[in-house]
Amino acid sequence: MLSKQEKDALTQAVYDIVSRIPFGRVTSYGAIAEAVGYPNLSRMVGQIMKGSGNYEEKLPCHRVVNSQGFLSGKEGFGHSGQMQKLLEAEGVNIKDDKIINRKEVFWYPMKEIFIDERNI
DNA sequence: CCGATGACAAGCA
């Protein structure tokens, strides 16, 4: 069970990670959950995304997909393939709601943030 | 209050 403070911290941490996802890259709910210290709370990450008003300008949540590379959150972007459009505009190849070049565009939060901390 | 559900994921057959 998570206290309110923990939930707030989690939410903030998730926003922070998501805002760091580079252009043209994607990551997964699980990877984010892991990066914020709750490896088994991938579902909560999904809920947080849903709740955060998903607008590209606010947060690039279109760059968050599930571990298989499916655009599981596309319904949250309006039903006109908006999420897919945004990703394709960044060079991500998608077919049947699934990212084809997942390996090339996948972004590993922990790894990249570690690099950031070393470089800063 | 309790069961069902969900923008998830890993394990197993």
Place this chain on the structure above:
DNA sequence: ATGCTTGCCATCG
């Protein structure tokens, strides 16, 4: 690879 089962935890009816 494919499909099913089990963990997770907040929300909803």
